[in-house]
Amino acid sequence: MPASDIIAGTGLREDAGRRNVRLLAILRWLAVGGQLAAIALVHFLVGVRLPLVPMLGAIGVLVALNLAIGQIVGRRPITNGALFATLLVDVACLTTQLYLSGGVGNPFVTLFLLQVVIAALLLRDHASWAMVALTSGLFAWLAHFAPPFALPPGWASSLSTPYIAGSWFNFTLTAVLLALFVTRIVRNVSEHDARLAALRQRAAEEEHIVRMGLLASGAAHELGTPLSSIAVVLGDWRREPAIAASPTLLAELEDMRTEVTRCKDILSQILLASGEVRGNAPVRTTLRTFLSGIVGDWRGKTQVAAAYEHLMTGDPRIVADKALAQTITNLLDNALEAGGRRIALCAWWDGDRLVLSVRDDGRGFAPAILDGLGKPYLSTKTRRGAGLGLFLAVNVLRTLGGTVSARNRSEGGGEVTLTLPIAAISMPEDSA
Incomplete structure (x- = not known):
């Protein structure tokens, strides 16, 4: 995960902790007011003599705790242990008041359950169960x-x-059920929030692709026409007598045609990077031919030994487009740039899903790359535009209904695994 995301997440948790402490402080002020009112009513109006000094002392502890928290909350991070400590003070003060005013015969003994609920909502599971055990004891x-x-x-x-024994059992059972179900509900809400955050992240990434697509489409429209005109002009020049009679001019002309073709290929790559990942020059072929052709073409361009390990039975006919081929090529390029000298593309079946693995013996992945797999421009390379390889792989596979994962191999090097349903690229039977 990028450092900025970690810092942002830590800041959000600290802010939530401060807000929870402030809410507890408000609840504690209400408890102080309620206890003072109850003591005044019972002692002065009803005429039941209470030990005012120790009871007011317990209230004074709550007031001092709130004042201290007001001074600290904005200066230091609020941890799980700090929250648990403040709840322990609340429980101790409540226990003191109950001890001095009738024990379990005091109807306010059920306020222990409030502490259990607060602990289940705000603290980790082990602290919640510690509060259940403490209040029951x-x-x-x-x-x-x-x-x-x-x-x-x-x-x-x-x-x-x-x-009394039945009341204790009833209290303990209620506390256990509250802790069990409240912690479960809190966990479900947290998981829901995590899924929602993941969906929002995915939407942001897809919006990023759309913006890239708009920019790339505009560039393609602007540059495609003049490049095509230049290619036509160069073709006409080949038939000029003066040029046809000069081997030097013909060689230079061929170099120019090659560079124009290269520029057009670069435009195609820009369109691919913009998110136009389907329907780009689809080719009817077989799976083995498609994969071996990718590795063969890549070997021809790089002069690096790359193996193709076909571990599948059968050779289904597929419709392959440049998006999937370019994704695999990008991963092979990444393996080479990571220092790989033994690079392999392996293919096998996992039920009805095709699994493709690109392995190398290079430097492997940095932890930040693995934590932020698929985020654009997340790369250890410094050149402009770096970091799009895995980003494009994730989005191409997402379009095909597949997934991408990466890991560092125990024997050294890295491995990127693509998993996709074969139905996403297989050729319909009626068109075979």
């Missing part, structure tokens, strides 16, 4: 160690041991 501890709470006559009641 504190529930049991309060049931056993919390001192009796004196209530006015007519208000007092006692809870039986079986009822």
Whole structure:
């Protein structure tokens, strides 16, 4: 993955962490207000005497925590451990209040479940389950160690041991189910967001191809006509008596014709790079002939030994266009530029899918190339326009319904694997 993407992703996560901490701070202020109101109501209006000093001390801890967070949140990144630590303080303060006001007989004991839900939403799975275990243990501890709470006559009641045991079991079961399903829902939402981000990335890449296509089409229209005119003029010059009688002029004329042809080929490559990847000079042939022809033509241009390993049974008839051929040629060129001296194109079947592998013994792929496979202009080469080989391969194979993967081989060198359904290039039976 490019460094810019990593930095952007880290920044988004840190921003989300800060917003979550601020939301927890708001919730904590609400808890402070609610506890103060409840203490004032019970102590001063109902007349039930509460240990005000320790209870107000617990509230003071929450206030101090919020003030400290307000000073820190904008300066330091918020980690999973930091969030878990703040929740531990909340749980400790709630436990203190419950211990001083009736233990599990206090109806607010169910607020432990709020901590479980918050942990399941904001923290990693192991921290969520740690919160479930902690709150379940504190529930049991309060049931056993919390001192009796004196209530006015007519208000007092006692809870039986079986009822307390059942309440603990009910609390633990509820906490486990909440953690299980909330974490599952959060995971599903995260996976959905990841798929949506991948679709957006793909749409951006395809939009990039469209823009390249518009630019290339304009260039082709502008340059194609004068090149064709020059080719016609050069053909006419060959018949001029003065030129036909001069071997030197004929040789120079042939060089000019070769260069014009090369320019026209370059225009074709530009059109291919722009995303016009289908229907470009389709050829009816067989699969073996098509693949061996690509390797043979490439060997003739580079004078480098490239092997073709045909590991398939059968030789189906196909309709091959220049897009797929150029994709394989680009990968062979990349292998050569990576320092490969033993380069091979291997083909085999995987069910009804054709698998093509280009292997070399060169330098292999840099980690950034593997992480950003198929991104345009992502290359270790410095020349202008570098990095389009794998980008075009990904988009050509995507058009054919296939996939592209790359890896570094354990014995050295790199390998790019193309997988596509044979139906995408096979010739219809009625036209065979």
